[in-house]
Amino acid sequence: xxxxxxxxxxxxxxxxxxxxxxxxxxxxxxxxxxxxxxxxxxxxxxxxxxxxxxxxxxxxxxxxxxxxxxxxxxxxxxxxxxxxxxxxxxxxxxxxxxxxxxxxxxxxxxxxxxxxxxxxx
Amino acid sequence: xxxxxxxxxxxxxxxxxxxxxxxxxxxxxxxxxxxxxxxxxxxxxxxxxxxxxxxxxxxxxxxxxxxxxxxxxxxxxxxxxxxxxxxxxxxxxxxxxxxxxxxxxxxxxxxxxxxxxxxxxxxxxxxxxxxxxxxxxxxxxxxxxxxxxxxxxxxxxxxxxxxxxxxxxxxxxxxxxxxxxxxxxxxxxxxxxxxxxxxxxxxxxxxxxxxxxxxxxxx
Numbered sequence: 152x153x154x155x156x157x158x159x160x161x162x163x164x165x166x167x168x169x170x171x172x173x174x175x176x177x178x179x180x181x182x183x184x185x186x187x188x189x190x191x192x193x194x195x196x197x198x199x200x201x202x203x204x205x206x207x208x209x210x211x212x213x214x215x216x217x218x219x220x221x222x223x224x225x226x227x228x229x230x231x232x233x234x235x236x237x238x239x240x241x242x243x244x245x246x247x248x249x250x251x252x253x254x255x256x257x258x259x260x261x262x263x264x265x266x267x268x269x270x271x272x
Numbered sequence: 273x274x275x276x277x278x279x280x281x282x283x284x285x286x287x288x289x290x291x292x293x294x295x296x297x298x299x300x301x302x303x304x305x306x307x308x309x310x311x312x313x314x315x316x317x318x319x320x321x322x323x324x325x326x327x328x329x330x331x332x333x334x335x336x337x338x339x340x341x342x343x344x345x346x347x348x349x350x351x352x353x354x355x356x357x358x359x360x361x362x363x364x365x366x367x368x369x370x371x372x373x374x375x376x377x378x379x380x381x382x383x384x385x386x387x388x389x390x391x392x393x394x395x396x397x398x399x400x401x402x403x404x405x406x407x408x409x410x411x412x413x414x415x416x417x418x419x420x421x422x423x424x425x426x427x428x429x430x431x432x433x434x435x436x437x438x439x440x441x442x443x444x445x446x447x448x449x450x451x452x453x454x455x456x457x458x459x460x461x462x463x464x465x466x467x468x469x470x471x472x473x474x475x476x477x478x479x480x481x482x483x484x485x486x487x488x489x490x491x
Contacts, residue, residue: 153362153363153364153395156362157281157282160281160282160284160285161281163284164277164279164281164283164284165277168275168277168279169275172275174273174275182281187424187427188398189394189395189397189398189424190398238420238421238423238457239420239423239453239456239457240423240427240456240457240458241455241456241457241458241459242456242457249455249456249457249459250459259280259281259282260278260279260280260281261277261278261279261281262276262277262278263274263275263276263277263278264274264275264277265273265274265275266273266275267273268273272273
């Protein structure tokens with residue numbers, strides 16, 4: 152629902168870091184989006200395409216956004232079963248107790264980006 | 273060249289949340305972030321809560337809405353220091369919006385600060401405001417299926433208040449199922465049925481606030 156403002160944050164984060172390193176052009180951004188992060192990858196992509204030509208360098212219409220989906224995984228504290236949870240995030244399918252802990256799926260992080268400085272490096 | 277950034281997208285927002293948290297700890301102010309869909313009764317709940325607690329505690333309120341000062345006016349009518357935030361379309365409050373408004377309160381003299389978030393069962397769950405506790409209000413007419421349908425909100429909150437229980441005889445809402453669904457999503461969360469209108473269950477809720485106020489102070 153607010154992917155446009157999330158994308159504005161993401162662009163600001165990368166811009167500031169690129170500026171700091173003397174990078175004048177960013178060609179690709181890798182972002183990790185967890186299945187339980189409440190961030191919609193499709194909406195994030197649309198927001199990126201919308202904002203990309205409207206923000207200052209180091210971005211242009213050739214900058215790519217690469218979304219890496221992170222699967223939700225949980226582990227049961229009672230029996231140790233690892234599983235992909237449905238909406239019952241803490242519910243273990245084996246011992247049927249709500250004793251599971253989420254191991255992954257909530258990440259929303261810029262993992263890395265590629266770019267070059269004035270010398271083309 | 274490739275830069276391994278490994279930064280949370282919400283880094284700046286989370287820094288602001290940490291800043292708020294430190295201010296709240298230093299001023300010994302208990303802060304409760306209240307979320308729900310529009311119309312679940314957050315403001316009515318706050319009115320009843322403030323009336324019950326005002327004799328013992330100095331209370332402040334931050335009201336979040338897209339537009340108008342209506343909710344703030346309702347709280348001000350009870351003599352509570354209230355600041356309204358209008359997000360003009362924004363679907364949630366973030367920690368920076370809160371940080372900007374905190375100078376309008378005398379936090380050292382404020383015992384409890386309630387933050388009424390924007391009515392929305394999705395987006396506000398993603399933003400840490402620096403609060404001690406997050407509360408979600410689900411009202412009986414919305415139906416108990418909202419817990420499994422919006423699991424992330426219920427996963428990330430410390431208490432689920434089921435409001436408008438005075439309507440239980442008139443609309444289908446399965447309290448038992450709601451409690452079970454909540455347990456399977458967030459086993460640590462507390463589950464409290466209340467009616468802000470009739471006062472039913474409100475003693476348990478305000479009792480919980482008194483209890484955590486003590487815990488918060490002794491930290």
